[in-house]
Amino acid sequence: MFKNYLKIAWRNLFKNKGYTIINIGGLALGIAVALFIGLWVHDELSFNTNFKNHERIAQVLMNKTGNGETRTRYNHPYPLADELRSTYGDDFDEVVMSSFPGDNVLSLKDKHLNEYGAFMEKGFLRMFSFPMLKGNHNALSNPNAIIISESTAKAFFGDEDPMEKTMQLNNDAVVTVKGVFKNLPKNANIFDALSAFSEPKALQFVASWELYVTMNDWVKTARDQKLWDNNSYLLYAQIADNSSMQSVSDKIKNVLYQHLPEGTKRSNPQIFLHAMEDWHLRSTFQNGQSVGGTIQYVRMFGIIGIFVLLLACINFMNLSTARAQKRAKEVGIRKTVGSRRNQLVGQFMFESLLVTLCAFILACGLVLLFLPFFNQLANKQILFPFVNPIFWIICAGLILVTSLLAGSYPAVYLSSFRPVKVLKGTIRTGRSATSFRKVLVVVQFTVSIILVAGTVVVNRQIQHSKDRPVGYDKNGLVMVEKTTEDYQGKYNALRDALKETGVVQEMAESSSPLTEVWNSNAGYEWEGKDPDFVTNIVAFYVSHDYGNTVDWDLAQGRDFSRDFASDSTSYILNEAAVKYMGLENPIGKKIRWYDGQHEVIGVVKNLLTESPFEPIKPAIYSINYNQTNWINLKLVYGKSLAASLGQIETVFGKFSPGVPLNYQFVDAAFEKKFKTEERMRKLSEIFSILAIFISCLGLFGLATFMAEQRTKEIGIRKVLGASVPSLFQLLSKEFVVLIIVSGLIAVPVAYHFMKQWLENYTYRTSMPWWVFGTAVIGVLLVAILTVSYQAIKAAKVNPIKSLRTE
Amino acid sequence: MLLQLKNIFKWVNSGGQRIFLLKDINLEVAEGEFISVMGPSGSGKSTLLNVIGMLDTFDEGEYNFLDESVHTLKEKHRSNLYKEYIGFVFQSYHLLDDLTVQENLEMPLLYKKFKGSERKAMVADMLDRFNIVGKKDLFPAQLSGGQQQLVGVARALIANPKLILADEPTGNLNSQQSEEIMELFKKLNQEEGVTIIQVTHSEKNAAYGSRIINLLDGRKV
Structure with missing residues (x-):
C-alpha cells in the first residue's frame, strides 16, 4: 500500500513539473525562512547561557x-x-x-x-x-x-x-x-x-x-x-x-x-x-522597570517566521485544491475499487508529507548556502546544528506540523468526492472550495501587505532620525581615543604638529566622544531655580578649539576664546539646557556648581550625541584640559584619506611611540546608533520580499489552473467577439478584488503594530496614509504582473483549439 | 437470488417539478445471469446500474443484495458490501494514468488487504488469463483502447466479485475490439459463472446476454 502511495505521489510530482516546482520551491522557501528565524531566535535566547552558573x-x-x-x-x-x-x-x-x-x-x-x-x-x-x-x-x-x-x-x-x-x-x-x-x-x-x-x-x-x-x-x-x-x-x-x-x-x-x-x-x-x-533580552528600562529590549524583536521575528511558513502552507493547500479536478478521477476509481475514505485521506497526507520532506531537504540546502550571508547581516556566528539531536527532533516536528497543516484540507476535500459524479465528469470544484481558496489568498496577501507596510515605516523612521539635525559637521571628523598618558600636557605641541602637516584643519580635545555621553553631573544651582528641582546635566569638558573643530552653531553669545582668561571657568549651554533651566536671557547668567561660580557666555544649537531617537539632553560645555579622553580632528577637505591618516599617524607616533592610532570616523560611529534598526530593516525587507514572492508563487499557480478551468468559457467568449484586453480584465478582476480586500484588512493591523513599535521612540516619524496606500498598490501591481502571464496566455489561445476538446 | 429491486423510484426536483430518473423498477437477478440493459439516451440505464452498484442512492423502494436490505444499510456498510462483491467496468476504462498495468491490477487488492505474495500471485494469474503479461509494465496511455478495456475488465475481476457491472464497456472501442471484449464477457459468464449486468446501445452486444431489459424514461418496458 505504502509503496503504491509512494509511486503515485512520485509520478504525480514528476508529471506536473511546474506545479511541483511551485509547490516544493515555495514550501522550501517558507521552511528556510522559518529555519533561519528559528536559528536566530535560538541564538538570541541562548545569550550567556553557556556560562555554567x-x-x-x-x-x-x-x-x-x-x-x-x-x-x-x-x-x-x-x-x-x-x-x-x-x-x-x-x-x-x-x-x-x-x-x-x-x-x-x-x-x-x-x-x-x-x-x-x-x-x-x-x-x-x-x-x-x-x-x-x-x-x-x-x-x-x-x-x-x-x-x-x-x-x-x-x-x-x-x-x-x-x-x-x-x-x-x-x-x-x-x-x-x-x-x-x-x-x-x-x-x-x-x-x-x-x-x-x-x-x-x-x-x-x-x-x-x-x-x-x-x-x-x-x-x-x-x-x-x-x-x-x-x-x-x-x-x-x-x-x-x-x-x-x-x-x-x-x-x-x-x-x-x-x-x-x-x-x-x-x-x-x-x-x-x-x-x-x-x-x-531585557535590558531596556523605563522608569526603573524592565520593559523588554531585544526580546521584542525575538517575538516579532518569531511571529514573522510562523507567518511566512503559513503562507507557504497556504500555497500548498491552494494549489492542491485547485488541482482537485485532475485528481478527482483517481479518487473516484480508488473509491469504486474499494478504498475507504480514511485511506484516501491517508494517501493525500502521505503525499503532503513527501512534498514537505523534499521541501525540507531543499530548505536545509538553502540555509546552508545562505547562512554566511545571514550571519553577516544579523551579526551572528550561527552554525548549522548538524549534530544537535534536539534540532533534528524539532525539525521532524516542524515537518509533521507543516505537512499536516498543508495537507489536511486537500486531503479531506479530495477524499470527499463521490465516485459517481467524479467518474461521470460532472464534478465542478464546488463553490465552497473556491471561496476557501479566496480566503487563503486574502490571508496571504494580508500578511504580505502588513510586512511591506511595516518595512516602509521602519525605513521612514530610520530616515527620519538620520535626517535629524546633529548640530555639528560629521564630515571629515575623526576621533582618537587617548589610551595612554603620553599626550598629557602636550596639547599645543600636538595641535601645532598636526596642523603643520596640512591635512588637519583643526584639533580639539573633549571628555566624551561626539557620539556618546560619558559624564553628567548633579548639583547645579542658578538664579530662579526651584530648590526641589534635582538637576542632572550632561557635562562636556573641552578644549578652546572644540567649537571650531566640530563646527557647532552658536545661537547666542560667543564661543570659547583664548583672549578671555576668564573663559577657563565660563560655560556654554546647549539650547536644551537653556530650556531645562528656564533661563530667559542666558548670556551673562551665573551658574553655581561645587567648584564655584560660572558665567554663561554662549548658547549652541543642540548637538546630537546620544540616541537619535530621544530628545537631546541639557548639556554644559566647559574648558578643562585635564579631563579629556578624546582628541578630535577636522581633516582638510579634498585630501586623500589614506595619505592624511598616514601623516596623522606619524605625528601621533612621535608623541606616543609605537602605540597604534585608535581612531574612528564620527560619521561611521554615528551610523552605529542605528544598528538595531538597520538590521531590523534589512531583515524585514528580506522577509517581506520572500513573503510576496511566496504569495505570488501561489497566485501564479492558482491563475494557471483558473485559466485552464475556464478554457472553454474563454473560447466561447472569443468566438462571440471578446477582445484580448477584455478577457485579460475578466481573468485578473477576481484577483484584484481579493488583494483590495487584503489591503482593507492589512492596513489597520499594520497601522496598529507600527504605531506600537514607533512608541519605542520619542523622536519618531509620522505614518501618513500614503505609506499604506503605497504598500497596497505595490503588492497589487506585483500580483497583477504575476497573474497577467497566465491571463494573457489564456486569452490569446485560438478558440478552435479550446473548443475542439468538447 | 443475487439481488432484487422492488418498486425503485429515483427523482430529482427541478423548478418545482419532480423529474423521475427511475420509475417503479422491479428486477430480480439470479446468480450466473448475463443481463443487458438497453434504451435510448437518458432513459436511466446508467442510473440503474449505479443504483445496483450502490454508487448512487434511490428515493423509494427496496433493494436486497444477497439477503441484505441495502436501503436500510448505512453508507459505510453499503460501501463494504459493494467492495466485496461488485466489480465495475467503465466506458472510458478509468485506469489510473500514473500506474502501470500491473499496478492498476494490484490496486483493488491493496484495499482488500491481501498480503504481498498473494497479490503477486493474483496479478500474475490475471495477466496470464488475459494474455497481457507482455504489457504489464506499460502505462495506460501506451495501450490501445481495447487493451485498456481488457485491463479494466481484469481489474474488475481480480478480487473475485460475484457481479460485474459494465457501463457501455465497448462504447469507446471499434467493432473488432468490441467483439473481443464481449466474447470475454461471455466466456466469463459461461465458464466461470460470473454474473454480469451490462448497459449497451448495440443490439449485437445485447445479444450476448441471456436477458435484455429495456428502459424508456426511467421505466421498464
Missing part, C-alpha cells in the same frame, strides 16, 4: 529618581562591593567589581595592539566559570596578572607559550600573562547591555583589579577614602544556592542609600539584581 549570576543595577523620573544605571561606588560581601555574605557566593570595558594598548616589545578588555576582581573567573585554556581560575590573584584571549595570544606570541611572559599595558604598567582563555562566542557577552548604540566587541583580555587601582589615582582615592558618591564601577554578583534573585534584590535595595553622605540622598538610589539571562 548563569542562572545565579546577576549584574547589580541602580534606579535613581529625580524630578519624578527614574533612570536605571550600571555604575556604582567603590565601597558597595565590600559592603555586599561583608554584610550580605550569606546571600552571595561571589561579588565582583569590574571597570567599564574599553580599548587599551597592549604591547610586547615593539608590537603594540589595541585590545578590548577590562579590569576585574579575582573572583570573576570562578564566578563565570571562565573557559581557560591555560592557567586556572585563580589567575587574577597576582596584582600584575593579565589573562588574554586565544586570538590575542596568537597575535603576540604565535605558537610560543605566553604563560608567565611579561607585557606592557597602556605604555604604563608591566603585566604578567597568567592565563589564556578561549575566544568567547558572540552570544557570550558580559558587557552586552552596555553596547546598545555601538557594535559589541569581543573581550580580549582581563587584567587584575589591583592593577586598575595602581594605574588610576582616582580609583585609588575612591578606595582609600571609601567614596560612596562616586559611581564609576560595574558590579556583578552570584547569589547563594539557596536564595532567589528577587529575595536578594529586596534585601539589598537600600544598601547604597543608607551609606550615602547626607545631602546626596535625594536621588534615592535603589539597587537591584538584573539576572544574567535578561542581560541581552
Whole structure:
C-alpha cells in the first residue's frame, strides 16, 4: 500500500513539473525562512547561557529618581562591593567589581595592539566559570596578572607559550600573562547591555583589579577614602544556592542609600539584581522597570517566521485544491475499487508529507548556502546544528506540523468526492472550495501587505532620525581615543604638529566622544531655580578649539576664546539646557556648581550625541584640559584619506611611540546608533520580499489552473467577439478584488503594530496614509504582473483549439 | 437470488417539478445471469446500474443484495458490501494514468488487504488469463483502447466479485475490439459463472446476454 502511495505521489510530482516546482520551491522557501528565524531566535535566547552558573549570576543595577523620573544605571561606588560581601555574605557566593570595558594598548616589545578588555576582581573567573585554556581560575590573584584571549595570544606570541611572559599595558604598567582563555562566542557577552548604540566587541583580555587601582589615582582615592558618591564601577554578583534573585534584590535595595553622605540622598538610589539571562533580552528600562529590549524583536521575528511558513502552507493547500479536478478521477476509481475514505485521506497526507520532506531537504540546502550571508547581516556566528539531536527532533516536528497543516484540507476535500459524479465528469470544484481558496489568498496577501507596510515605516523612521539635525559637521571628523598618558600636557605641541602637516584643519580635545555621553553631573544651582528641582546635566569638558573643530552653531553669545582668561571657568549651554533651566536671557547668567561660580557666555544649537531617537539632553560645555579622553580632528577637505591618516599617524607616533592610532570616523560611529534598526530593516525587507514572492508563487499557480478551468468559457467568449484586453480584465478582476480586500484588512493591523513599535521612540516619524496606500498598490501591481502571464496566455489561445476538446 | 429491486423510484426536483430518473423498477437477478440493459439516451440505464452498484442512492423502494436490505444499510456498510462483491467496468476504462498495468491490477487488492505474495500471485494469474503479461509494465496511455478495456475488465475481476457491472464497456472501442471484449464477457459468464449486468446501445452486444431489459424514461418496458 505504502509503496503504491509512494509511486503515485512520485509520478504525480514528476508529471506536473511546474506545479511541483511551485509547490516544493515555495514550501522550501517558507521552511528556510522559518529555519533561519528559528536559528536566530535560538541564538538570541541562548545569550550567556553557556556560562555554567548563569542562572545565579546577576549584574547589580541602580534606579535613581529625580524630578519624578527614574533612570536605571550600571555604575556604582567603590565601597558597595565590600559592603555586599561583608554584610550580605550569606546571600552571595561571589561579588565582583569590574571597570567599564574599553580599548587599551597592549604591547610586547615593539608590537603594540589595541585590545578590548577590562579590569576585574579575582573572583570573576570562578564566578563565570571562565573557559581557560591555560592557567586556572585563580589567575587574577597576582596584582600584575593579565589573562588574554586565544586570538590575542596568537597575535603576540604565535605558537610560543605566553604563560608567565611579561607585557606592557597602556605604555604604563608591566603585566604578567597568567592565563589564556578561549575566544568567547558572540552570544557570550558580559558587557552586552552596555553596547546598545555601538557594535559589541569581543573581550580580549582581563587584567587584575589591583592593577586598575595602581594605574588610576582616582580609583585609588575612591578606595582609600571609601567614596560612596562616586559611581564609576560595574558590579556583578552570584547569589547563594539557596536564595532567589528577587529575595536578594529586596534585601539589598537600600544598601547604597543608607551609606550615602547626607545631602546626596535625594536621588534615592535603589539597587537591584538584573539576572544574567535578561542581560541581552531585557535590558531596556523605563522608569526603573524592565520593559523588554531585544526580546521584542525575538517575538516579532518569531511571529514573522510562523507567518511566512503559513503562507507557504497556504500555497500548498491552494494549489492542491485547485488541482482537485485532475485528481478527482483517481479518487473516484480508488473509491469504486474499494478504498475507504480514511485511506484516501491517508494517501493525500502521505503525499503532503513527501512534498514537505523534499521541501525540507531543499530548505536545509538553502540555509546552508545562505547562512554566511545571514550571519553577516544579523551579526551572528550561527552554525548549522548538524549534530544537535534536539534540532533534528524539532525539525521532524516542524515537518509533521507543516505537512499536516498543508495537507489536511486537500486531503479531506479530495477524499470527499463521490465516485459517481467524479467518474461521470460532472464534478465542478464546488463553490465552497473556491471561496476557501479566496480566503487563503486574502490571508496571504494580508500578511504580505502588513510586512511591506511595516518595512516602509521602519525605513521612514530610520530616515527620519538620520535626517535629524546633529548640530555639528560629521564630515571629515575623526576621533582618537587617548589610551595612554603620553599626550598629557602636550596639547599645543600636538595641535601645532598636526596642523603643520596640512591635512588637519583643526584639533580639539573633549571628555566624551561626539557620539556618546560619558559624564553628567548633579548639583547645579542658578538664579530662579526651584530648590526641589534635582538637576542632572550632561557635562562636556573641552578644549578652546572644540567649537571650531566640530563646527557647532552658536545661537547666542560667543564661543570659547583664548583672549578671555576668564573663559577657563565660563560655560556654554546647549539650547536644551537653556530650556531645562528656564533661563530667559542666558548670556551673562551665573551658574553655581561645587567648584564655584560660572558665567554663561554662549548658547549652541543642540548637538546630537546620544540616541537619535530621544530628545537631546541639557548639556554644559566647559574648558578643562585635564579631563579629556578624546582628541578630535577636522581633516582638510579634498585630501586623500589614506595619505592624511598616514601623516596623522606619524605625528601621533612621535608623541606616543609605537602605540597604534585608535581612531574612528564620527560619521561611521554615528551610523552605529542605528544598528538595531538597520538590521531590523534589512531583515524585514528580506522577509517581506520572500513573503510576496511566496504569495505570488501561489497566485501564479492558482491563475494557471483558473485559466485552464475556464478554457472553454474563454473560447466561447472569443468566438462571440471578446477582445484580448477584455478577457485579460475578466481573468485578473477576481484577483484584484481579493488583494483590495487584503489591503482593507492589512492596513489597520499594520497601522496598529507600527504605531506600537514607533512608541519605542520619542523622536519618531509620522505614518501618513500614503505609506499604506503605497504598500497596497505595490503588492497589487506585483500580483497583477504575476497573474497577467497566465491571463494573457489564456486569452490569446485560438478558440478552435479550446473548443475542439468538447 | 443475487439481488432484487422492488418498486425503485429515483427523482430529482427541478423548478418545482419532480423529474423521475427511475420509475417503479422491479428486477430480480439470479446468480450466473448475463443481463443487458438497453434504451435510448437518458432513459436511466446508467442510473440503474449505479443504483445496483450502490454508487448512487434511490428515493423509494427496496433493494436486497444477497439477503441484505441495502436501503436500510448505512453508507459505510453499503460501501463494504459493494467492495466485496461488485466489480465495475467503465466506458472510458478509468485506469489510473500514473500506474502501470500491473499496478492498476494490484490496486483493488491493496484495499482488500491481501498480503504481498498473494497479490503477486493474483496479478500474475490475471495477466496470464488475459494474455497481457507482455504489457504489464506499460502505462495506460501506451495501450490501445481495447487493451485498456481488457485491463479494466481484469481489474474488475481480480478480487473475485460475484457481479460485474459494465457501463457501455465497448462504447469507446471499434467493432473488432468490441467483439473481443464481449466474447470475454461471455466466456466469463459461461465458464466461470460470473454474473454480469451490462448497459449497451448495440443490439449485437445485447445479444450476448441471456436477458435484455429495456428502459424508456426511467421505466421498464
